[in-house]
Amino acid sequence: MEKLILYAPNSYHEATPKERAEVCNGCGAKGGIKFPDSMWGLDVKEACNIHDWMTKYGLTLMDFLFAAGMFIVNLTIIIWFGSSNKLTLTLRLMRATKYFVAVVVVGLNHFFKDKKRSDAKYISYRGSFQ
Secondary structure, three states, X not given: OXXXXXXXXXXXXXXXXXXXXXXXXXXXXXXXXXOOOEEOOEEOHHHHHHHHHHHXXXXXXXXXXXXHXXXXXXXXXXHHOOOOOHHHHHXXXXXXXXXXXXXXXXXXXXXXXXXXXXOOOOOOOOEEEO
């Protein structure tokens, strides 16, 4: 499979593998509940790593919501272009939805762990699809 074009903050695109490894751990919360890095045989770890990065460096409530939105977008890109047939496409999208719901429902407290909560109405990320 060719490299897919996913959205990530510019700082993620510019980070070294070592810098990414310090922040990113695949699917699931670092030190918390772990989820599989694949969905019905398709590797989705990169979408999870990007979400980890956005969670670490996000500053505002809008960053939290944007990170969740881009997480489901990146998962959908991987699934759509990941050699899915009608059955695996449906199963993978259903699982992606579960991951998204888990991030939104339990992720807010984790997002603001070790940082002051900000309900500011802006997105601090600058990023692109690469």
